[in-house]
Amino acid sequence: MSSTxxxxxxxxxxxxxELQYDFGHDHPFQARRLAALIxxxxxxxxxxxxxxxxxxxxxxxxxxxxxxxxxxEYISAVQQLSMPEENLxxxxxxxxxxxxxxxxxxxxxxxxxxxxxxxEVAARIxxxxxxxxxxxxxxxxxxxxxxxxxxxxxxxxAGGLHHAWAExxxxxxxxxxxxxxxxxxxxxxxxxxxxxxxxxxxxDGVQRAFYDEPRVMTISLHETGRYLFPGTGDVxxxxxxxxxxxxxxxxxxxxxxxxxxxxxxNALLPPLVMSFAPDVIISQHxxxxxxxxxxxxxxxxxxxxxxxxxxxxxxxxxxxxGRWVALGGGGxxxxxxxxxxxxxxxxxxxxxxxxxxxxxxxxxxWRPAWxxxxxxxxxxxxxxxxxxxxxxxxxxxxxxxxxxxPQPRRWSISLENRRMAAMLRQILVPxxxxxxxAAAQRQSPLTDLYxxxxxxxxxxxxxxxxxxxxxxxxxxxxxxxxxxxxxxVDSGLHAFARLPEREHQLLxxxxxSPDCALTLAHTSxxxxxxxxxxxxxxxxxxxLENIYEVTIEVSSNWRELGxxxxxLAFALxxxxxxxxxxxxxxxxxxxxxxxxGITPRRYREMIRQLFSSQGFTEYATTEPNINLEPANILLxxxxxxxxxxVANRFLRRISSSPHLTGL
Amino acid sequence: xxxRDIMTTKLVTVEPDDTLGHAAQLLRQHQFxxxxxxxxxxxxxxxxxxxxxxxxxxxxxxxTAQDLEMAAAPVPHDSSxxxxxxxxxxxxxxxxxxxxxxxxxxxxAVGAAAQLLVERxxxxxxVVDYTQSEAETQTILLGLLTRSDLLLAxxxxxxxxxxxxxVHIPFTAGNMTPVAQALLLAAELxxxxxxxxxxxxxGGAAHTATxxxxxxxxxxxxARLHEAHIPYTFAxxxxxxxxxx
Numbered sequence: 049m050s051s052t053x054x055x056x057x058x059x060x061x062x063x064x065x066e067l068q069y070d071f072g073h074d075h076p077f078q079a080r081r082l083a084a085l086i087x088x089x090x091x092x093x094x095x096x097x098x099x100x101x102x103x104x105x106x107x108x109x110x111x112x113x114x115x116x117x118x119x120x121e122y123i124s125a126v127q128q129l130s131m132p133e134e135n136l137x138x139x140x141x142x143x144x145x146x147x148x149x150x151x152x153x154x155x156x157x158x159x160x161x162x163x164x165x166x167x168e169v170a171a172r173i174x175x176x177x178x179x180x181x182x183x184x185x186x187x188x189x190x191x192x193x194x195x196x197x198x199x200x201x202x203x204x205x206a207g208g209l210h211h212a213w214a215e216x217x218x219x220x221x222x223x224x225x226x227x228x229x230x231x232x233x234x235x236x237x238x239x240x241x242x243x244x245x246x247x248x249x250x251x252d253g254v255q256r257a258f259y260d261e262p263r264v265m266t267i268s269l270h271e272t273g274r275y276l277f278p279g280t281g282d283v284x285x286x287x288x289x290x291x292x293x294x295x296x297x298x299x300x301x302x303x304x305x306x307x308x309x310x311x312x313x314n315a316l317l318p319p320l321v322m323s324f325a326p327d328v329i330i331s332q333h334x335x336x337x338x339x340x341x342x343x344x345x346x347x348x349x350x351x352x353x354x355x356x357x358x359x360x361x362x363x364x365x366x367x368x369x370g371r372w373v374a375l376g377g378g379g380x381x382x383x384x385x386x387x388x389x390x391x392x393x394x395x396x397x398x399x400x401x402x403x404x405x406x407x408x409x410x411x412x413x414w415r416p417a418w419x420x421x422x423x424x425x426x427x428x429x430x431x432x433x434x435x436x437x438x439x440x441x442x443x444x445x446x447x448x449x450x451x452x453x454p455q456p457r458r459w460s461i462s463l464e465n466r467r468m469a470a471m472l473r474q475i476l477v478p479x480x481x482x483x484x485x486a487a488a489q490r491q492s493p494l495t496d497l498y499x500x501x502x503x504x505x506x507x508x509x510x511x512x513x514x515x516x517x518x519x520x521x522x523x524x525x526x527x528x529x530x531x532x533x534x535x536x537v538d539s540g541l542h543a544f545a546r547l548p549e550r551e552h553q554l555l556x557x558x559x560x561s562p563d564c565a566l567t568l569a570h571t572s573x574x575x576x577x578x579x580x581x582x583x584x585x586x587x588x589x590x591x592l593e594n595i596y597e598v599t600i601e602v603s604s605n606w607r608e609l610g611x612x613x614x615x616l617a618f619a620l621x622x623x624x625x626x627x628x629x630x631x632x633x634x635x636x637x638x639x640x641x642x643x644x645g646i647t648p649r650r651y652r653e654m655i656r657q658l659f660s661s662q663g664f665t666e667y668a669t670t671e672p673n674i675n676l677e678p679a680n681i682l683l684x685x686x687x688x689x690x691x692x693x694v695a696n697r698f699l700r701r702i703s704s705s706p707h708l709t710g711l
Numbered sequence: 712x713x714x715r716d717i718m719t720t721k722l723v724t725v726e727p728d729d730t731l732g733h734a735a736q737l738l739r740q741h742q743f744x745x746x747x748x749x750x751x752x753x754x755x756x757x758x759x760x761x762x763x764x765x766x767x768x769x770x771x772x773x774x775t776a777q778d779l780e781m782a783a784a785p786v787p788h789d790s791s792x793x794x795x796x797x798x799x800x801x802x803x804x805x806x807x808x809x810x811x812x813x814x815x816x817x818x819x820a821v822g823a824a825a826q827l828l829v830e831r832x833x834x835x836x837x838v839v840d841y842t843q844s845e846a847e848t849q850t851i852l853l854g855l856l857t858r859s860d861l862l863l864a865x866x867x868x869x870x871x872x873x874x875x876x877x878v879h880i881p882f883t884a885g886n887m888t889p890v891a892q893a894l895l896l897a898a899e900l901x902x903x904x905x906x907x908x909x910x911x912x913x914g915g916a917a918h919t920a921t922x923x924x925x926x927x928x929x930x931x932x933x934a935r936l937h938e939a940h941i942p943y944t945f946a947x948x949x950x951x952x953x954x955x956x
Contacts, residue, residue, distance in 0.1 A: 428930040
């Protein structure tokens with residue numbers, strides 16, 4: 049065995065019958081792109097169809113599995129429309145019936161025409177994704193190998209049909225293989241699933257299927273739906289009911305380029321994955337985000353696409369024990385873009401080095417296919433308003449930067465994207481996690497928060513003992529990372545990172561950050577039962593001085609002992625805090641309403657009382673997150689020695705126009 | 712569009728004799744702000760020569776969350792009313808509800824109803840029908856038209872519930888020929904059109920019709936529009952100075 053374990057644990061699922069998923073020659077979605085991909089993989093030596101250590105067997109999804117997501121009427125309509133027309137009874141009646149079915153279930157609108165044999169191939173593709181996800185989760189029925197031999201990463205290039213709805217075909221998608229696979233995992237295990245959608249179109253089908261499901265987080269980075277299909281995917285589509293906060297949409301401005309894309313992706317994905325703590329990642333790698341794609345208005349190159357893949361790979365190893373399924377998806381520059389970028393995906397997944405040049409024979413085989421559609425493609429790009437034409441066939445895997453001239457509105461586009469990402473971070477990522485994954489550089493390049501709070505020089509950390517009926521609790525401020533590392537986290541402390549182990553890592557990271565002051569309450573056995581963080585106000589508060597955000601959490605096992613009040617008082621005892629403006633934001637979606645068994649209104653009142661014991665008062669504000677829910681609350685304490693001018697600027701800011709300022 | 716097409720008909724109502732405690736429970740449970748008050752009567756209705764009993768809601772008025780709050784507010788102590796005081800939960804709906812506010816019928820035009828809601832600052836309109844029975848006019852409650860119903864109807868008429876793309880076509884006031892031409896082209900290319908929606912902008916801006924197409928791939932239509940010199944907007948301009956393609 050010469051190959052490393054990592055190499056043998058990545059698989060690529062492909063079967064020649066998947067090439068039947070093809071809507072014909074005049075249609076933008078054709079199977080030729082998959083044929084070109086497989087040819088490129090084989091001719092560059094990255095994958096061999098015969099090699100058992102690189103592929104994985106799969107089966108079609110059963111009726112029963114499809115019906116986890118799709119309505120039985122829809123499934124049987126697909127079956128009927130899939131049958132060849134000739135061998136059926138009265139032709140005229142039959143035709144009318146077919147037309148009726150097609151109208152009812154979304155096949156009459158032109159995008160997704162009914163094709164013969166589509167039931168078999170769509171069920172086959174759904175089965176591929178289902179088997180891939182079950183396999184990396186260790187759920188698959190027959191193949192029960194040892195856990196350490198099980199594939200960790202699987203790439204299924206024919207999958208990723210994210211537009212299909214429960215009751216209709218849409219946007220080239222018949223069965224939603226992603227939703228079917230996720231639903232199968234949800235019912236067979238307790239796992240939480242993270243879905244990341246990199247396609248230029250919003251992943252509406254998958255989002256719809258799990259809009260109220262807190263065990264599935266769907267994250268979609270797509271071009272804004274202002275003009276692009278399917279029109280949904282607004283930043284405020286956050287989920288419903290218990291699933292509130294588990295549907296994430298980052299709509300990007302048309303003509304977004306690499307730098308902006310990579311910036312917002314890195315600002316958003318790691319903190320979200322950290323706070324969700326998934327067991328497996330399933331990612332859809334539609335490459336219609338590429339600048340040459342004729343259907344969208346994004347301007348990415350292989351640099352961003354490489355960054356997406358690396359990001360997903362890294363996150364899977366950091367948070368999910370490596371469990372990762374990658375899927376194909378959109379991608380309508382069939383010969384110049386799709387084969388290259390999905391080969392890159394496979395090379396990254398299987399940890400193989402990517403050659404620089406595309407194989408000569410491959411170019412010879414596929415260049416004529418591109419020449420034949422070139423004119424059409426250029427025309428469509430022009431109609432989409434794209435300007436970065438490169439009217440030649442690429443010869444390297446990676447794009448050459450000089451083939452992509454900068455976009456004229458680059459600055460305002462990046463600004464728009466940055467605002468969107470900042471808003472999502474504010475809404476969805478708890479403040480302590482946001483500090484650990486800081487989007488921008490820190491505010492005070494010269495001094496850290498500790499020095500700012502101790503102008504007279506170091507005084508060391510303070511500690512105090514708090515007697516509770518249960519046992520005595522130690523309170524400490526400015527906890528150094530080494531102390532936090534030695535402590536453990538109580539099982540009831542999970543509001544921010546959702547799992548005690550992750551919460552522990554998060555606290556260590558907060559302690560390390562020079563921009564955060566961490567106050568802890570722990571038992572004599574070393575279990576952390578409460579925390580208060582004090583950090584610079586960011587994003588919306590940018591540009592204001594001396595403004596700090598306070599967050600507090602107490603373990604659900606240690607409530608109603610007066611610990612929160614005591615801990616907060618202890619953390620805010622510092623004399624220097626009188627020179628500062630402190631604020632706390634109560635956002636109802638971070639509240640442990642279930643654990644407390646109370647309504648949001650009562651929780652709000654509890655928070656108000658807790659903070660008012662430390663001199664905080666409630667302020668009305670136009671801050672966008674506070675405004676999302678009536679239960680949300682902004683509490684402010686303006687220190688006694690705060691300059692009137694500074695205080696006035698702050699008061700103006702909290703009632704200023706509701707846009708993110710100072711970015 | 713008339714009120715019947717968009718009104719809410721799955722109603723949660725209270726009887727005039729129900730307690731406020733029960734009403735508060737309903738308001739909280741459904742997160743409503745108002746409850747129609749109606750008496751449920753069973754009336755014999757003849758259908759195909761067979762008599763069946765049919766439930767009818769006789770409209771009495773509306774109880775709002777505000778009415779409840781007023782009733783629940785602590786009253787100043789008044790010794791003359793000693794002994795009469797009951798906790799608010801035990802009071803009857805009929806004691807605090809509002810008399811019949813403004814109503815509409817199912818055949819009212821949606822535009823007129825919307826105008827009424829905005830002009831009078833109302834949150835909802837009861838939808839009623841009047842029948843003559845034993846020389847007495849009865850008001851029968853058929854549904855409720857709320858602001859949410861109107862907003863949903865608006866979103867649907869823009870096609871927001873259907874996956875698709877929007878193409879904007881400017882036209883001069885009173886002459887929608889370019890829009891009609893675009894629709895003809897779409898029909899020719901077998902591109903599905905979900906909705907057409909034209910706004911009358913304030914402040915003299917250009918009139919624009921929005922065509923919502925049920926397709927992921929509008930390029931063939933855009934090509935034809937381009938050929939036919941029909942102006943359109945699709946996607947933000949690539950440059951600051953581009954307005955229309």
